[in-house]
Amino acid sequence: xxxxxxAISYYLPEKVLTNEAINAVFPEWSVDKISAKTGIYxxxxxxxxxxxxxxxxxxxxKLFSEHKIDRSTIDFVLLCTQSPDYxxxxxxxxxxxxxxxxxxxxxxxxxxGCSGYVYGLSLAKGLIVSGAAKxxxxxxxxxxxxxxHEADKSNKTIFGDAASASLISAxxxxxxxxxxxxxxxxxxxxxxxxKNGAMRSKxxxxxxxxxxxxxxxxxxxxxxxxxxxxxxxTAAAVPVLVKNILDKxxxxxxxxxxxxxxxxxxxxxxxxxxxxxIPEDKFFVDIETFGNTVxxxxxxxxSRANDKYLLNGNVLIAGFGVGLSWxxxxxxxx
Amino acid sequence: xxxxxxxxxxxxQLEGYEGPxxxxxxxxxxxxxxxxxxxxxxxxMASDDFGAVIPDADFINAKTVRDIFELAKKYxx
Numbered sequence: 151x152x153x154x155x156x157a158i159s160y161y162l163p164e165k166v167l168t169n170e171a172i173n174a175v176f177p178e179w180s181v182d183k184i185s186a187k188t189g190i191y192x193x194x195x196x197x198x199x200x201x202x203x204x205x206x207x208x209x210x211x212k213l214f215s216e217h218k219i220d221r222s223t224i225d226f227v228l229l230c231t232q233s234p235d236y237x238x239x240x241x242x243x244x245x246x247x248x249x250x251x252x253x254x255x256x257x258x259x260x261x262x263g264c265s266g267y268v269y270g271l272s273l274a275k276g277l278i279v280s281g282a283a284k285x286x287x288x289x290x291x292x293x294x295x296x297x298x299h300e301a302d303k304s305n306k307t308i309f310g311d312a313a314s315a316s317l318i319s320a321x322x323x324x325x326x327x328x329x330x331x332x333x334x335x336x337x338x339x340x341x342x343x344x345k346n347g348a349m350r351s352k353x354x355x356x357x358x359x360x361x362x363x364x365x366x367x368x369x370x371x372x373x374x375x376x377x378x379x380x381x382x383x384t385a386a387a388v389p390v391l392v393k394n395i396l397d398k399x400x401x402x403x404x405x406x407x408x409x410x411x412x413x414x415x416x417x418x419x420x421x422x423x424x425x426x427x428i429p430e431d432k433f434f435v436d437i438e439t440f441g442n443t444v445x446x447x448x449x450x451x452x453s454r455a456n457d458k459y460l461l462n463g464n465v466l467i468a469g470f471g472v473g474l475s476w477x478x479x480x481x482x483x484x
Numbered sequence: 485x486x487x488x489x490x491x492x493x494x495x496x497q498l499e500g501y502e503g504p505x506x507x508x509x510x511x512x513x514x515x516x517x518x519x520x521x522x523x524x525x526x527x528x529m530a531s532d533d534f535g536a537v538i539p540d541a542d543f544i545n546a547k548t549v550r551d552i553f554e555l556a557k558k559y560x561x
Contacts, residue, residue, distance in 0.1 A: 186500060187521060378540075381524045385532075417499060417521050424496075425532070 153278040154323030155271070155481065157217035158453040160314040161209040162194040162440055167295075167306070176303045184307055189416025193310030193441040195295045202291035203235040205313035207248050210287060213315035221249060224317075226283040227257040228273055230266035230445045232472070233293040234259055245289070256283065263342070264412045264471030266290055266445030267314070268478055272330045274318035286318040290445035297344055297373040301358070301366035305373055308415060312443035314450060324456065325465065328480040329398040331391060338474040341379040345370040381418055383474055389426045391468055391478050399464075399480040406432065407463035407483075410455060412470055413437045413447035434460065444471075452481075485534060485560065490553050493533050497525040508550040526552065536560040 169181045169191055185191050196205060206229055214221050229242040242257035251257075256277075262269050267290055274286035291313035298305045318327070346354050356370035368374045388411070396403060409428050411419060416435055423433045434455050443450060448467055455461050461483040468478035487508065495506045501517045512518055527543060530536045536556040546552045 183516075184519070187517070187519065377520065378524050381521070382528065385528045415521075417525075420499065421497075421525055421528075 151279050151281075151320060153275040153327045154319055154321065155325040155327065155452070156317040156319045156321065156323030157213055157219065158314060158316045158449050158456070159209055159213040159216050160312060160446060160450045160453055161205055161212055162310075162312050163196045163200065163205065165195045165197060167193045167195050167310075172303065172307060179303050181303075181307060187415075187417045188308060189435065189437045190308060190310075190441040192439045193295070193307075194312060196293045196311040200293070201235045201241075202231045202233040202293050202313065203229075203241040203244055203248075205293070205311065206231070206241070206245055206289040206291035206315070209291065209313040209315040210245070210249055210289060213287075213317060217317070219317060221251055223285045224251050224287045225255050226274070226277055226286045227251065227255060227289065228270050228286060229257075229259045229289045229291065230262055230270050231259060231291050232261050232263055232444070233291070233296065242289075251287075262473065262475055263292075263444050264414065264442075264447070265469035265473065265475040265477045267448040268330070268467060268469040269332075269475075270445075271316075271318065271327055271479065272332075272477070275327045278318065278320050284320050288316040288318050290314045290449060292444040292446060294373060294444055299358075299366060299369050299372040302372065303366075304377070305375060308442050309373075310441035310443050312440060312446040312450060314446040314453075316449055322484070324484050325452070325461065325481040326484070328482055329395075330477060330479040331394040331398050333387060333391060333476040335383075335387075335474045338379065338383055341376040341383070341474065342472040343374050344372065345374070347371065380471065384414070384418060384422060384470055385425065387474075387476050388422050388468060388470055391470070391476050392426055392466065395466055395468070395478045395480060401464060401480065403428070405464055406466045406480075408432055408434055408455065408460055408465045409468070410434045410448060410451045410465060411468045413451055414442055414471070445469075485553070485557050487553065490534065490556065491549065493529050494526060494549055494552070497522055497529055506549060508548065508553060510549050511547055512549055512552075513547065530556045530559075534560060
């Protein structure tokens with residue numbers, strides 16, 4: 151049995167953090183120069199009190215209305231988030247209720263970041279191919295801006311909040327989901343981490359670590375990213391991932407019509423593109439007005455590429471990041 | 485290790501750079517597009533293209549392109 155992406159919608163919170171706003175707080179920070187490099191000029195921020203669950207619901211409602219989808223046909227909900235509404239219950243259960251979905255459905259969260267959408271597709275495909283479900287609502291939602299310390303200008307310039315909703319179905323859709331390749335290396339877990347607040351280190355007793363000039367470096371209560379290590383990991387893992395995806399799908403690189411990678415930042419994406427030897431016109435980069443939205447970058451990019459009629463033939467998607475975790479697959483456009 | 489090839493590969497990492505040609509004597513940290521991302525890219529380039537894993541502690545002290553070239557020669561496996 152085959153499985154397809156039938157439709158994708160996404161939601162961006164109203165509040166926008168501009169370069170000017172960042173510069174006003176950090177006048178010494180040449181944010182325009184950094185934007186020229188990262189390709190990110192604006193990021194959306196969830197409102198106070200607005201959760202990943204709230205945003206996932208808004209994305210799902212957009213999916214239902216924009217694509218005229220009957221919600222009663224949904225028989226499984228998967229939510230990818232690292233910012234759940236509560237420690238328990240799983241946010242997907244609350245979403246089932248708030249979206250008025252049937253109580254006969256299955257619903258669960260899974261905790262992954264930038265590789266999450268690809269993993270979600272593989273889980274949804276598994277449910278469909280096994281006959282356990284026919285129409286899976288795959289949601290991604292993240293509020294990383296709530297995990298970022300006020301003084302952490304580096305991460306503030308990169309990350310934005312967003313949610314996406316995809317309908318994965320046994321019925322034919324615009325993208326057929328083909329074969330997957332996965333990767334995991336927990337030895338790099340501390341390169342991208344929020345240490346405090348969960349069971350290993352429950353008390354939020356972190357304090358600011360500063361460099362010799364008094365600039366913020368880290369605080370265990372907040373998101374920490376070792377950019378150098380993440381760059382090193384990406385440069386090493388992604389070329390191998392791409393090769394293995396091609397092998398698993400029995401296709402050559404020249405037969406890939408578009409590459410849609412996790413939109414981390416423009417400089418790193420171009421570095422990997424050149425390293426792998428992907429032509430610029432077969433490589434989708436679209437990050438300027440929303441930044442790195444973690445598990446939502448790939449569905450947002452697919453939706454926007456589709457709007458521009460860029461999805462034809464073989465589309466290679468690849469996600470990579472926190473975990474460390476990576477995955478990719480081929481999507482065949484109809 | 486070929487100086488010219490090293491210089492070419494180094495210059496390739498300077499995305500968006502439009503100034504005078506880079507030489508081995510260029511003090512790279514004063515190049516307008518230079519930042520920590522470029523630094524990581526240069527270290528990965530040295531490793532991938534020249535088999536030289538340059539430790540951070542040495543890289544931090546490099547001032548000119550020649551300094552990095554010498555480090556690449558020193559740490560070439």
